[in-house]
Amino acid sequence: MDYLLIWLNYNFGTSPSEFLITFVCVGAFYFTLKTTLVDTEISYLAVKFSPEFRRTMFWVLILCCLSVISQGAIVDVKEEFARDVAGGIGYLIGAYIALVIFPILITYFIRLFFPLFKWIHNKTQ
Numbered sequence: 001m002d003y004l005l006i007w008l009n010y011n012f013g014t015s016p017s018e019f020l021i022t023f024v025c026v027g028a029f030y031f032t033l034k035t036t037l038v039d040t041e042i043s044y045l046a047v048k049f050s051p052e053f054r055r056t057m058f059w060v061l062i063l064c065c066l067s068v069i070s071q072g073a074i075v076d077v078k079e080e081f082a083r084d085v086a087g088g089i090g091y092l093i094g095a096y097i098a099l100v101i102f103p104i105l106i107t108y109f110i111r112l113f114f115p116l117f118k119w120i121h122n123k124t125q
Contacts, residue, residue, distance in 0.1 A: 026074070029096070038054050
């Protein structure tokens with residue numbers, strides 16, 4: 001349990017206000033990505049994908065966001081902002097672009113290879 005508290009203090013901050021600000025920023029970041037990639041009523045990009053693809057991409061997006069948070073990306077962004085505000089903004093924009101492109105690519109690989117593996121499995125049976 002002690003390791004969890006150390007990780008939370010390191011990533012989200014020690015004061016309640018810093019934790020709340022970080023939590024709100026991460027939530028806004030996630031919901032922005034979700035509306036950009038999955039919600040068809042708002043986003044122009046989401047209309048281009050099939051419903052099955054969007055459903056798979058939603059779960060890939062959740063896994064990508066959890067892995068980015070658990071690997072300490074919040075700390076990296078805080079350090080970049082502490083060094084230089086303009087560099088921090090550029091780092092944040094680059095991270096956002098990467099978090100938009102990476103789930104799309106991973107979802108393409110999942111949607112491409114799982115039917116192939118199923119076909120191979122059926123042929124070998």
